Amino acid sequence: MSAVITCCCPTHGRAHIIGEAVESYLRQEPCGVETELLILNDCPEQPLACCAPGVRVLNVPLMESVCHKFDAVVEMAEGDWIAWWEDDDISLPWRLRMSVERSKLAANYKQRNAWYWNSGRIEKLGENLLFGNSFFSKKAYVESGGAGRNGYPDQTAFNNMHVQRYPGWPHSFTAMETARPEDVFFLYRWAGLEVVHDSGFGGGAMNDAAQRSLTFRERTLANPLFRYGMQHIEPGWKHDYTAQAKEAAQCQQ
Numbered sequence: 001m002s003a004v005i006t007c008c009c010p011t012h013g014r015a016h017i018i019g020e021a022v023e024s025y026l027r028q029e030p031c032g033v034e035t036e037l038l039i040l041n042d043c044p045e046q047p048l049a050c051c052a053p054g055v056r057v058l059n060v061p062l063m064e065s066v067c068h069k070f071d072a073v074v075e076m077a078e079g080d081w082i083a084w085w086e087d088d089d090i091s092l093p094w095r096l097r098m099s100v101e102r103s104k105l106a107a108n109y110k111q112r113n114a115w116y117w118n119s120g121r122i123e124k125l126g127e128n129l130l131f132g133n134s135f136f137s138k139k140a141y142v143e144s145g146g147a148g149r150n151g152y153p154d155q156t157a158f159n160n161m162h163v164q165r166y167p168g169w170p171h172s173f174t175a176m177e178t179a180r181p182e183d184v185f186f187l188y189r190w191a192g193l194e195v196v197h198d199s200g201f202g203g204g205a206m207n208d209a210a211q212r213s214l215t216f217r218e219r220t221l222a223n224p225l226f227r228y229g230m231q232h233i234e235p236g237w238k239h240d241y242t243a244q245a246k247e248a249a250q251c252q253q
Contacts, residue, residue, distance in 0.1 A: 006077035119192030
């Protein structure tokens with residue numbers, strides 16, 4: 001059967017951590033429809049492969065910018081609904097089930113809050129404008145202009161999916177909520193990972209998407225953990241994130 005939901009995961013030079021994103025997908029509870037995880041990799045020096053069920057890896061030539069890659073991975077998605085799947089963050093097992101329940105596959109869905117994780121532990125539950133925990137219609141994304149061509153693609157896509165209103169489009173409305181702590185399904189990992197963050201530099205020439213992508217690529221290839229040649233993704237979590245989230249939720253009560 002064809003996937004109804006595609007978890008879109010663009011990546012570049014992060015073979016040493018992407019196994020955790022794959023594990024997040026494999027741990028998802030049944031959500032009532034077929035799903036897939038689509039990994040779009042445009043790092044020619046580090047092609048990826050993965051044998052996990054439901055995971056599709058596309059190795060493509062280097063793209064002009066991250067903006068182009070955002071749009072490309074959505075275009076290549078099999079599903080009509082998209083769950084954005086960051087390669088360096090964690091999605092807890094109830095994410096897809098809750099997204100389907102809340103959206104009823106009739107509206108975009110986003111939680112306003114997320115767990116903030118730092119160097120092995122959850123630091124806080126905070127409000128967020130993150131694109132990474134978004135669930136949305138592929139049609140609305142494409143017709144809204146997607147990630148644009150300049151600036152930060154996640155900010156542009158966030159605005160298009162969750163802020164703007166497009167009369168006449170059946171799936172342009174976002175069901176957005178502040179979730180109960182026990183229902184929060186996204187761990188945003190800013191610190192404690194050996195990766196380069198595209199959002200970690202900006203201003204001046206860095207506002208140009210192509211220049212920022214070039215700088216990101218140079219720094220990624222210089223990472224001591226970067227490995228050349230085909231890399232086989234090994235799914236697995238380095239921490240019990242579900243237990244961490246449940247313990248943190250109890251502390252919120």
